[in-house]
């Protein structure tokens with residue numbers, strides 16, 4: 001197979017994932033405009049982000065099953081259409097309920113994208129390159145969030161709400177043409193479709209993935225790693241840097257952009273480490289969680305405002321969380337047969353989006369409880385609210401250690417290093 005064809009397919013997949021991240025993040029800079037347009041409060045505004053994450057997380061398992069059944073090409077086509085319809089509806093919405101409905105469509109289209117692209121990577125690349133290419137896919141795709149920042153700010157200011165969101169929807173039409181022209185499910189066929197299954201067979205297939213200890217290990221790795229960067233990047237980073245650390249809006253914006261860019265640095269390093277030392281994949285993620293928790297401790301316990309260099313260190317360390325979460329997909333991939341790869345990835349992806357949703361909502365509730373009726377939150381309120389992260393890290397680390405022990409009891413080091421963590425006799429989960 002020609003190497004350039006493989007890279008062309010991957011580039012289109014990456015473009016589609018970057019576009020999904022762009023649509024996901026396209027509200028981040030439009031908060032004020034949205035409040036004015038729909039006449040809504042801060043918590044109603046936050047409900048857009050929460051709803052999107054909720055839809056995303058709840059669709060992961062059905063989407064994984066759909067990708068195993070119908071293939072990436074078909075599911076990605078639906079994803080682009082649904083997300084573009086969502087952005088079009090958002091562009092034209094004039095009331096809060098219609099706008100909420102539009103965000104449901106955006107969340108649904110977004111939810112159908114990443115697993116398809118990961119599935120493409122596993123069918124187009126040789127096994128030894130999969131960890132690195134998957135890492136690069138996850139990390140380069142985050143650039144969509146950068147594209148949603150400055151260009152969307154410009155478009156909202158210059159073109160106005162309706163035309164800015166309509167323009168972003170039109171990009172989907174262009175992406176759809178590239179998808180249909182270039183993207184095939186596998187080198188030897190356009191569609192890679194699984195056999196039709198009854199509801200009972202689907203449940204059995206999901207149960208088989210779930211009973212693999214490696215799927216559980218992957219789920220908890222994905223649960224523990226990405227919520228801290230999501231917390232900073234999606235909602236609370238900007239107000240934390242401005243209201244609690246007394247930084248200017250420009251510095252806060254630069255710190256958030258740095259968080260996105262940090263992804264690019266970790267991708268190659270983690271991809272190489274994971275590909276080369278599969279036995280130590282969970283250790284790598286435990287080190288990342290330990291580093292994030294320790295750096296947050298220094299920032300939260302710092303007397304007064306943390307110095308800028310410390311905030312930069314925080315962003316550089318927390319930026320490893322997203323790339324770290326990709327390790328979860330790799331553990332699931334080596335723990336399941338090819339025809340179940342996408343549904344196993346769906347199970348994994350529920351982890352990080354659930355923990356991100358919990359932490360984003362919990363921080364909002366804890367801030368409100370400490371400063372009832374006020375619209376600006378004190379540094380002290382932020383410190384206590386952000387400390388909530390330790391509960392999730394505690395739970396995640398205990399579960400990672402537990403499921404790693406199960407995997408290691410069932411599978412020898414030689415088998416793991418040969419690229420499989422699949423337990424031969426699928427046992428019933430405890």
Ligand SMILES: N[C@@H](Cc1c[nH]cn1)C(=O)NCC(=O)O
Nearest residue numbers: 114138139142226263322323325
């Ligand atoms: N945690 C992300 C992947 C990632 C890589 N770098 C930063 N984030 C993930 O699980 N992505 C799924 C998605 O749909 O974005």
